[in-house]
Amino acid sequence: DQQVKQNSPSLSVQEGRISILNCDYTNSMFDYFLWYKKYPAEGPTFLISISSIKDKNEDGRFTVFLNKSAKHLSLHIVPSQPGDSAVYFCAAKGGTYKYIFGTGTRLKVLA
């Protein structure tokens, strides 16, 4: 049972435009959510997180939105840059200390 889902395996966006990556979860016990970026042959790098007590968190070009009623979060990247091309994973946890990761979305930013 996939508790954290990233239904879009890939996404292409023009440089300068907005990239929106989506993530859905099923477990209402999740109370903390993270986004990671991964380049080939490297480990994931933490990008941004959000606690369930918030519905938005912003860090520079990256904003994460959380809709608890819909069990949905999204990562917005504005403006998108070619260096943002990578695989993005969302992750969630709650209750116990276990992190659950989604399957990832490959973002390609076209110059």
Place this chain on the structure above:
Amino acid sequence: EAGVAQSPRYKIIEKRQSVAFWCNPISGHATLYWYQQILGQGPKLLIQFQNNGVVDDSQLPKDRFSAERLKGVDSTLKIQPAKLEDSAVYLCASSLRAKLPTSGGEGEQFFGPGTRLTVL
């Protein structure tokens, strides 16, 4: 600040052989995680240590996988004997602490580059 170190970076073995991976976390990080990432999937937590104690190993296949974190610093993950389905990237991560005292969130995890295991 040095990152999380892992070795080897690549390993090819035959099924039923044994293999061990090593991880050196960021200095001062109390929490250490081992993840398995199968191609096309997200990382799956295998085991989490807080200092040298196990916090969560519910997804560790204990009949063949073992891990230890002696002295609360370096960690090794061992597979014995390996199966074809163990082919994956094994990621080690560390964080300063498991849980922040006020926000209810977690300390940021820093990942190493991973070890790509191929079982033939």
